[in-house]
Amino acid sequence: KAGVTQTPRYLIKxxxxxxxLSCSPISGHRSVSWYQQTPGQGxxxxxxxxxxxxxxxxxxxxxxxGRQFSNSRSEMNVSTLELxxxxxxxxxxxxxxxxxxxxxxxxxxxxxVT
Amino acid sequence: AQSxxxxxxxxxxxxxxxxxxxxNYSSSVSVxxxxxxxxxxxxxxxxxxxxxxxTLVESINGFEAEFNKSQTSFHLRKPSVxxxxxxxxxxxxxxSGGYNKLIFGAGTRLAVHx
Numbered sequence: 001k002a003g004v005t006q007t008p009r010y011l012i013k014x015x016x017x018x019x020x021l022s023c024s025p026i027s028g029h030r031s032v033s034w035y036q037q038t039p040g041q042g043x044x045x046x047x048x049x050x051x052x053x054x055x056x057x058x059x060x061x062x063x064x065x066g067r068q069f070s071n072s073r074s075e076m077n078v079s080t081l082e083l084x085x086x087x088x089x090x091x092x093x094x095x096x097x098x099x100x101x102x103x104x105x106x107x108x109x110x111x112x113v114t
Numbered sequence: 115a116q117s118x119x120x121x122x123x124x125x126x127x128x129x130x131x132x133x134x135x136x137x138n139y140s141s142s143v144s145v146x147x148x149x150x151x152x153x154x155x156x157x158x159x160x161x162x163x164x165x166x167x168x169t170l171v172e173s174i175n176g177f178e179a180e181f182n183k184s185q186t187s188f189h190l191r192k193p194s195v196x197x198x199x200x201x202x203x204x205x206x207x208x209x210s211g212g213y214n215k216l217i218f219g220a221g222t223r224l225a226v227h228x
Contacts, residue, residue: 004157006157031213031214033214033215033216035216042218042219042220042221043204043206043216043218043221044218045215045216045217048213048214048215050213055213056213056214056215058215090157090158092157092158092214094214097213097214098213098214099145099146099208099209099210099213099214100146100165100210101214102148102160102163103158103160103214103216104160105150105157105158105159106157107155107156107157108156108157
């Protein structure tokens, strides 16, 4: 069974631009969640989607948004990029999204904002 | 609110020596507990989880963790480490019934030396 696939693996953007990251979950998994990983703040929850509905959201500004498609694939978008948005963005999928359904992570997209 | 504290940011150890990575959590409600491992340039891999039942949980590669409710701890141990165990280890909690909003500790970098 293929794992969680994130594209692209690396991105370099300029301040003020916007970016879209993509995530394909494990086949059959309906929950997709996103995390930001930085050296200073560690791993922080961005949002979680299940059946195209956002069920949970972390403490990030509105510049961070996401969506989920009917095939469970998900995208996250960051508009008006800031230097502080440079991070590893991790996507994770699970069967149900319930706490007892463990997350499976992709290898991440490393975003560098210059 | 929930929080996770990993008491050691770095743990150096010699090959074949035992190791313990410490994790304490704070929560006023029931949580599920996890240990994830991250190798360089990769995403997170689930190492082991505590959902309920036996307080001692084991992974397939020799790690074990014990849930101690009175001390709100979930320390990770391995009796004999290998060079290949060198990685960053994250302890995480999620509310029982919560929707995949993992709260992570800051991580412990395990460095195994020959």
